[in-house]
Amino acid sequence: MKRILILLTGLIFWGCQKDELKETPLSNLSAEQILTSPNGFRMYLTGLYAASREEMSMGDNTYFALNFAYTDIGADAGVEYIGLRNYQTTYTPTNANLNTLWNWAYTAMIVRANTLLHYGEAHNDIWTSEKEKNQIMAEARFFRAYTYNLLVNSFGGVPIVDDITNTPKNDYSRASKEEVLNFVKSDLDFAIQWLPSVTEGNYDGKVTRGAAQHLMTEVYLSLNDPANAVKVSSDLIGSGDYKIMTSRFGSKSTQPGDVFSDLFLDRNLNRSSGNLESIFVWQFENNVQGGGSSLNGNVQIRNWAPFLSKIVAPDGVAMLVVDSLGRGVGRVRGTNYYLYDIWKGYKQDMRNSQYNMRRKFYYNNPASRYFNQEVEARTALDDTMRNIYPYSRKIEGEPWANNATSGRSAKDVMVYRLAETYLLRAEANLKLGRKDLAADDINVIRKRANAPAVTAEQIDIDFILDERARELTVEEPRRRVLVRLGKLVERVKKYNFLEETKNSIQDYHMYFPIPQSVIDANYGKKIEQNQGY
Numbered sequence: 001m002k003r004i005l006i007l008l009t010g011l012i013f014w015g016c017q018k019d020e021l022k023e024t025p026l027s028n029l030s031a032e033q034i035l036t037s038p039n040g041f042r043m044y045l046t047g048l049y050a051a052s053r054e055e056m057s058m059g060d061n062t063y064f065a066l067n068f069a070y071t072d073i074g075a076d077a078g079v080e081y082i083g084l085r086n087y088q089t090t091y092t093p094t095n096a097n098l099n100t101l102w103n104w105a106y107t108a109m110i111v112r113a114n115t116l117l118h119y120g121e122a123h124n125d126i127w128t129s130e131k132e133k134n135q136i137m138a139e140a141r142f143f144r145a146y147t148y149n150l151l152v153n154s155f156g157g158v159p160i161v162d163d164i165t166n167t168p169k170n171d172y173s174r175a176s177k178e179e180v181l182n183f184v185k186s187d188l189d190f191a192i193q194w195l196p197s198v199t200e201g202n203y204d205g206k207v208t209r210g211a212a213q214h215l216m217t218e219v220y221l222s223l224n225d226p227a228n229a230v231k232v233s234s235d236l237i238g239s240g241d242y243k244i245m246t247s248r249f250g251s252k253s254t255q256p257g258d259v260f261s262d263l264f265l266d267r268n269l270n271r272s273s274g275n276l277e278s279i280f281v282w283q284f285e286n287n288v289q290g291g292g293s294s295l296n297g298n299v300q301i302r303n304w305a306p307f308l309s310k311i312v313a314p315d316g317v318a319m320l321v322v323d324s325l326g327r328g329v330g331r332v333r334g335t336n337y338y339l340y341d342i343w344k345g346y347k348q349d350m351r352n353s354q355y356n357m358r359r360k361f362y363y364n365n366p367a368s369r370y371f372n373q374e375v376e377a378r379t380a381l382d383d384t385m386r387n388i389y390p391y392s393r394k395i396e397g398e399p400w401a402n403n404a405t406s407g408r409s410a411k412d413v414m415v416y417r418l419a420e421t422y423l424l425r426a427e428a429n430l431k432l433g434r435k436d437l438a439a440d441d442i443n444v445i446r447k448r449a450n451a452p453a454v455t456a457e458q459i460d461i462d463f464i465l466d467e468r469a470r471e472l473t474v475e476e477p478r479r480r481v482l483v484r485l486g487k488l489v490e491r492v493k494k495y496n497f498l499e500e501t502k503n504s505i506q507d508y509h510m511y512f513p514i515p516q517s518v519i520d521a522n523y524g525k526k527i528e529q530n531q532g533y
Helices: 038-057 062-067 079-084 096-122 130-155 177-194 209-222 226-238 300-304 381-387 418-431 435-448 461-472 478-484 488-495 499-504 516-521
Strands: 278-282 413-417
Touching (some): 038 062, 038 130, 038 278, 062 096, 062 300, 062 478, 096 130, 130 177, 130 209, 177 209, 209 278, 209 478, 226 418, 418 435, 418 461, 435 461, 461 478, 478 488
16 A cells, blocks of 8 residues: 655545556556656646645635735625634634645645655656756746745744655644745745746746746845845846836727726736736636636635625615626625725826726616616615625626626636836835835836825835735735735734724734644644744
8 A cells, every 4th residue: 555645734645556456547647657757747737736726716715814804905894704803713723714725735735846846856867958857846846935935924934844755744843934934035046047038938827937036026025135135026127028017908908998907807917918017827717728627716706896786776676696797795895994095195096997996886687777877875784894895896807607696707817917026126125225216116006007106205114015005906915915014913903994803813813823733633743833822
């Protein structure tokens, strides 16, 4: 019997291979059988890409509950979710979403990356060149780096697993935050050296050197090394491979809209559409290479959009679920800070235009006497907290499998784009005391948005976080950004509008608790729980 351990989840999966079996079903092919040729490595790598986008689609609402609700920009505010607002009772070591996140990281991402790296070295004779081998190894190391960076900004220090094993192991130790970040840096050094430039071919949906440089900028900031953060981000910005889009492009460039809305329309996110700002994009479009499977889809609209089908006209006729609006269930209602406060004085800001923020709704059921009339202001609690509120139109897209009631779309998802690289470099320059250069970077994206130019005197980290909210909400994993900057607790208390959330968050909630299942499974050595839990 061959034993294959899936690491650090509290669950051990056993695979059996009996000698008397004369043939192995395709579904049971092991890494040893697949990873014997360059094409086998490419096929296995496809599974790593598929796992990467499951960060957003796994658990239906896991990504949204852990990254947006309970922050400065979002709240799980509907009456149905009343039990999910309290930091002290929600974020415990037995929280299901935290188990899902940890298991995804170690059993879907890290183990796959480590498997590729292990067999890449074990079968050193199959490669036609060092470049062929190292480019695939660089993709694996990018995803491993991405995952550990996610973990360190979620849990703090975590165990570093850098290889595979076929025997049970139950004595892992937590590395420090700095040790994990330096491990990430090492992976990214390799990735930057060997990943191709985006201009070398069609790399839609693939990681390229620019993605590694972008992530490395963030990692240098986490390591309190702003000088190197400026250097690597400047290499990326100055390469000429990417640019801030300032002219209409793509599938609806001749229709009403603006260049900011063009960035997020169906079939517009990848570079092949003319979008030279996108650096890395999760592929969810159906029936294309690397696209989403029939089991999931892009679930942004389900979580961010209001539950409009619960809105009833004065004549008693409910609104319909239609393609243009999809079926939201109001899991993440924007805070007043995000929906209103940051836009004061930004009347002409393109990012707040009707093409980018949906603020007006119209009765859409032809059976109603109010058909096509604007929905009047609502005052009932669940209406304003869950059923109807403004939202970013980045989430809108053509419905998954042509089914608007699914709450899903088949639209790709922006992970990294150049506008964020500018904001990261602005953050690094601020740390270096060069507020003038930070203002210059911020003004690059504000100029595109028709926002007023900012002066050096206005720049501080809170201003940058406000600008990130205007530019990157929906795209950036907001909670992890706040954790990285040490601003989570302060800004939740200041900007979240739910009193229970603001009053329950404590300093120790900066990091999530280590899942209890992990601590219990690691019985050979104690894994220390994060302080406060």
